Amino acid sequence: MKVVKITAVWCSACLIMNKIWNKVIEKKPIETISLDLDFDEEESNKYTPGEVLPVFIFMDNDKEIKRITGEHTEEELIKILEEIGD
């Protein structure tokens, strides 16, 4: 199970979510691939990031299970991880 996180340096929501995500993985360690929309353009385009940033794509054996965008609380993210984990 891993998470692909697509953010951008110019996106204020991404700055906030980076901090929140760091707290989440302290509690529930999970492999995270962080991509920047501009600097890692090819790589991030593979995941078709869409219109709203940040994007969190939850993958299981390279298959996308779930995707959320924008700002969420730490609790929400942990709950999602728990749901997918079981």
Added chain:
Amino acid sequence: MKKIRLILFILISFFVFNPSVFAKDNIKIYFFHGDGCPHCKEEDKFLEEIKDKYPKIKIEKYEVWKNKDNQVFMEIVKDKMKISDSGVPLTIIGSTYVVGYADTYNDKLERIINFYLDSNKYSDIVGSIKNNTYNGKTVIDYFEKEDKKTNNSTTINVPIIGKTNLKNLSIESAAVLIGLVDGFNPCAMWVLLFLISMLIGMKNRKRMWAIGITFLLASAFIYMAIMLSWINIIVNISTSIIFRNIIAIVAIIGSIININSFRKELKKDSGCEVIDSKKRKKIFSKIKKFTTEKSLFLALGGTILLAVSVNVVELACSAGLPLIFTQILAINNISGIKAFYYTLIYMFFFLLDDMIIFFVAMFTTKISAISTKYNKYSHLIGGILMLVIGLLLIFKPEWLMFNFQ
């Protein structure tokens, strides 16, 4: 027949030799106007309308754009009454004069008429200048003195600032409020954040500061320049009522758009809208170029150009709010230095969030950001503000003059 002539003679002599009776009843309004001057035409219409409401007023009109004698006469009157403001229409009632006209002046003009009708302070200064009986004494504007006294109730003691005129305070608070809400919307925030993320990476701290501050100042300057030129256009645009209603409708449409985008944002997660990549790339390459530019001069030049282009886009993106603010200034007939003062306040609060993010980033070399959750509220508040002011512009423009009598 003799008897009639006698009675007539007594009657006329009664009026002629008793000026106070004459003065008390009839008030003269001297209306200096220009043939073809739109504001004059509007005021002329107003004066004609109030003629039947105030039977005791006599209106003397002097066309001064074409008629040379009238022009000379007006100059003499202005010189003697120490009237420095220029331009027509010039309206003089007793010892009070009003320069310019907009429909929001009607209330004041009627107050002047009533003041002189009710008080015994009326003296036909212009009349005396006309028949060379003017005694040269300095003219005391009784109405303004009275108006100031009643207006004193409209100065309040603000804790820190002390005694302030409520009217200026209201315009200042409008500048703060609308500036803040306008500054909050995220139109150009992404450029600033990208710029800061590039600046933080720079080793040369002095250059980092120079570019960052140049960007903020250039943004403020271009935004203000557009607003000030806009103010000076609409303050003396001819048929101001029609123009004001157009701006009101633009404001109401703007409010519908804003409130609509608030409703949409409620449903989806708040995050950053991805700007189309071509545009993004263009701006990023510009930023990369001048943050790595050898010559500081070229780097700053690039920064200024970027700030100008970004803020012209930003102005279009949030044009509703600055437009409304300039209309409030126009209604209060504020232009020139005073308009500059109020726009400066507007700009400070408009850039406040950008400045906070910039300075925090420069000192902590970490970019802090304000959650995008609040963006949708700036759309909501901006929308409500535009709706309220738009409606006021149409139905109650004088409320926007903040006259608390």
